[in-house]
Amino acid sequence: MRKVLGLICFIIGLCVVFAACSSSETYADKLKNERKNISRFINEHNIVVLNQYPASGVFKENEYFRDPLTGVYINVIDSGNGNRASSSKRSEVNVRFWDAMTLPTADSDTISNNVAGLQPISLTYGIVATYSSSNTNSLDYYYLSTGITAPLQYVGENARVRLIVPFATGSTYQLAAFKAMYYTQLQYTRIVN
Template sequence: MKKLTLFFLSLLAFGLGFQACDDGKTYAEMLDEEKDGINDFIKKEGIKVISQSEFYAQDSTTNVEENEYVQLASGVYMQIVDKGSENAADTVKNNDEVLVRFMEYSILDKDTTLSNLNAVETVDAFRYAVTSSSIAGTFLQGYMMTYYSSPTVPAGWLVPLTYVRDMAHVKLIVPSKMGHQTAMQYVYPYFYDIRKYQIWK
């Protein structure tokens, strides 16, 4: 009798474990949820999405009054609020240290998760690196590195640096594949208001 009871209890535990696994979302389902979340955010914020060809035809700018964002090949949506310095030479170059003022908003949670906009004594800083085949950023200090326990700058943060100069202001919708490690792990998209990319000299 004890063996029979043990068998049924084992069967019940296995069934519950199988059911728990069945409740988990697949990666494809999480990607669909992410896409729906981004589309809902775009609709809610009244964003006008333009193509890269339209963006280039406008001298690589977005019309802020019309709330334009360009959808780039990386999947990042970008609005250039202010290109920054009038001096065309004031671009971010290899090994530059860049200071950043930002706000991070979780699109799926509909909540601000991180911001240093009001942190007078704290600014996020990263080292920009360019090779023949890639670009990368490594945090040197700040909230992002501390909160997410990683020195890796989200790839989405680096995308605008091709189009802007010192002291630029951009807004970004960053899909998980271009985000930080946590975004990639949980398939979470984030919105960023990056108020300042300042080249530290």
């Protein structure tokens, strides 16, 4: 299964490279456009970007911490309980999504194939950065990424967060479309260390 998944990822990667080479817009241009789209989204929604994660772990509704390693913007709605995923060993994590949309936001950009948190994705988080799932539908393509794991170093099981995930740390869909994704709510429903 891993070999097949690896082959599929390789083929998708080649398609992304060929698509990027065939357009007149460079990768640097795509990054610049993404930064503009994220900045516009932040301004339109009166978001305050924090340079440091709050010591109390408490966020106002419009406050987002930008993780310096991943570039992911994190807003913690509820930090969950003390059961946290471990970065020093493998942790199995279940994630549910309520809604997500590509930036800039428009009704036509909304991805609506996930019904109100009813479809979890399971992923492995830890020493080796493997993100796998037992799902056989398109959720992995749209949502599974290193970006959605960025909050795990700060929050525990049952935590709920909002995220802005740049395409560089995003899902296969994001990498292919060169689009950032805004998650209106994501919940880490189960963490097993």
